[in-house]
Amino acid sequence: MATFFLMIIYLAFISLGLPDSVLGAAWPVMQGDLGEPMDRAGLLFMTIAAGTIISSLASGKILNRFGTGPVTLVSCLMTAGGLLGFSIAPSLIWLMICAIPLGLGAGAIDTGLNNYVAIHYKAHHMSWLHCFWGVGATLGPIIMAQSISAENSWRNGYLIIALIQLALAAILFFTLPLWKRAAGKSEPVKEETSEAEQPSGKPVKAYKIKGVHLALFSFLFYCGAEAAMGLWGSSFLVDTKGLPAATAAQWVSLYYGGITVGRLITGFITLKVSNRMLILAGQGIALAGAALLILPLPAGFALAGFVLTGLGLAPIFPCMMHETPVHFGKKHSQAIVGYQMAFAFTGNTFLPPLLGFASYHTTMGIFPLFIIAAIAAMLFSSERLNQLMKEKRKVKEGNHPAF
Template identity: 45%
Template sequence: MLLLFIIYLAFISLGLPDAVLGASWPVMGRDINASLEFAGVVSLIISAGTVISSLLATKMIHHLGIGKVVAFSVLLTAGALLGFSMSHVPVALMLLAVPLGIGAGAVDAALNNFVAVHYKSKHMNYLHSFWGVGATAGPLLMANYLILNEGWRDGYVAIASLQFLLVIVLFLTLPLWKKVLVKPLGNDKEVTPFVSNVSALKIKGVSLQLVMFFCYNSVETGAGLWAASYLTMEKNVFPVDAAFWVAMYYLGITIGRFFCGFIAEKIAEETLVRCGVVIMIFGCVMLLLPLSGLWAKMGVMFIGLGCAPIYPNTIHMIPKRFGLAASQTIIGLSMATAYIGMTIIPPILGMTAKTFSFASFPIILLLLSGIIFVTTERLRGCRVTASSINRSSNSV
């Protein structure tokens, strides 16, 4: 239980910086003379670093062990956040985005796999809800500092300080990781055939799942990055108030995942995912309608509530849908595709907003949510037998 608590703390640290850039950008971008869409460029670099480190996580864990990988990765993000607070030119943010993304990707890849192997399914929902705790706390902390002159700098210092405290805890608790022995899922017969990336892509339903993850992370990241700017420019919401509702967006994700953890053993995962997608679409419609700013604020929070069950429950269904032998490969492909969505879509949203207007923001979110609905519905009931996986593996 102590190790699980440390893992939850590490995932809180993963969420802390994720929402801060979007919440602080209306003020931060102006102070450093950066354009509106430049936040998308910084987000793109962060996501690219995340993709690279997630692909290298296995080798790093093999050489250093998971405890050291997590501790050094959090140290990397803490240093990058401290650097953000000292930045006065846009190019500095681009350089610091590299270690921020690399650190985040390593923590994400390492802990998702570790929890999937060693803990029950409900802990996967709890794990991602603790990411939401960090993602909610980040904008709330930043909102308190935005009322000051260049207060966003102090906000980044505060968040970096929390990260450094967690680094100390992680290094002090390194021996805990060595006490846990890695046990393979299932028996040897279930995991014998090696399923390559090419083989996995040939399994029925995998391509649909990759499209779903691409669109899902595009919505989650895009909404978190640009919601504050949308509320400020299209709904005339004050920047501090907009930052608060970005925090409410991540609070919706957090509360939703805690709730899913409680009911995970009573309600089918496919049902939880369907409910989440419907709520997400409802939130996008609330943003799109020409109603008051309050409706738009609530729409942001509903999108967060809808996001809550989709990612963790879809990850947990992978072994049941595609077999234990292929699950690790498909999880890797899914996370890589999700990160690519995080890399591509946020800057596109920024460029679209500059070229046309921020009124296009909820339209794009709604289109992506519609694709998520179609793909998740087509994946319902998808089951792959071990024999079919063997045939796919042998055909390559």
């Protein structure tokens, strides 16, 4: 039963990844059919991202009140409705309206399942959870490409993905009783801090807990680096390394492959290595991969740089997420995961355009420098957080001497 329930959670994350990468694959055809300029995709992207950020911030209270299972079901129905709307939308205005439930649903699922797995399951399950997101993010463009090539219809591609979401919603509906049952059988998380450790006798707001701001910035810079690699990687390879556009796109797909495969492998490594060591190792590998892009080496080294950066980034997000209830306690973890997801989507939304703006006024050669700066900022924030947690443990041990 436990294995069956985990498969439901993994399926939910595949469904979360499915629509994330579809817009980019479909837009070249969509904008021609709708008579819109190419840059209008940015409006849709920002609308989806805004909904995701809002629902992530509000998810703490919603999930605490209704529970992860029911919220995941409703959110899945919202994303399915948004995708169905995309398949029949006659204009950009209607696409933007349908993008609202798509973003709101995605943020609630992401936050709810991340916190649920962080609290109730071990670290390897978190890594595999995000590996399944990569599976969905890979399958989405494949489904859309098949629909466009076979029927010349981007609408059918969205329809197929919407039907997959509805099928998952049906599975979630019939398995709702499993959520509480599975939670009761899971292993408790060892916490480093708790409500009782706060200096005031009054309840402490989650965002006021010491160290939370460092965790938030770690997620912001991580997602900024990950998204910037995917968005501007091809442009860098074409403009700076002189590669054909098709080859550049394939190399960037290998970057995503590095993330997906890396998370699969990380799941096994977490059985022997701590989250903190994996985060630090991943940051070092990602920095080495980005550094390869700076050096004046043959183009093949750039491919190695992209794959190495993807492998390095792979363990960071799931391991940082799994540490949340350990660092800040189970009572506050749901709210803090919501804040983390909001900062993650903020980094994902705003840092890549910042790189685009800077490169427009300078050169695309600043791409690897930007990636290195973002990873270095993430490294500083996460290591400062680890140092703070170490100091808290020392204080706690000092207050509870052994006799």
